[in-house]
Amino acid sequence: MLKKYGIVAMVLVVNSAFSLEVCHSFPGVLRCVRCGKGMIDQLPDVKYGYLNLSGTTVNKLLKVDAGTFHGSHAHLNDVDVSSGSVTLKESSIEGSSIRIASGNVNFTHTDIHHDATILSPHITVDGSHTHSITVPSSDNGKNIRVVLQNNSVVDGNLTVGGTGAEVCVGIGSKITGKVVGATLTHTC
16 A cells, blocks of 8 residues: 555664564655554654654654654653654653753643753643743743643743743642743633
8 A cells, every 4th residue: 555655664773672563664755754562772863744652662862853743652761852743642751851842742641750841832731740841932931831731740840931921720730849930820
């Protein structure tokens, strides 16, 4: 079926001692990569149109430049992601170096075990647990909105560079530290 559309699938380098399943890359103008259940050391440092990790454990730095990055049941170490959108569901980030730059960031039932730097105007933390979050800003924090909902917890401070940003903490959610550089609301 892939040949019918002129797309050739190729296998990325994966340590086969860890997993029988592999990542598949569908090259073209917008490279699509899908990784299934298993463990890999890292992905090649290339640009992706779409990257999907489903049940994948990445042992080393995950450095991604993608149009869309989606992870479900993914277990990540250090993360350096630049993407149009980032969605992590039922996943965990355990490394101490966490940097995400994205148009939209959504964490659903995801645990982030260390402080994170997230450069995004729209961050949603849904039923998730994180440590301190820093949202640097190049436009004085205007139009930045961080939403915590469904019993989400930020263990530490939530800091937004500049002024004019909004942090909305929904019912059952909490920030154990301070909100710095943003207006705090409870109506999400």
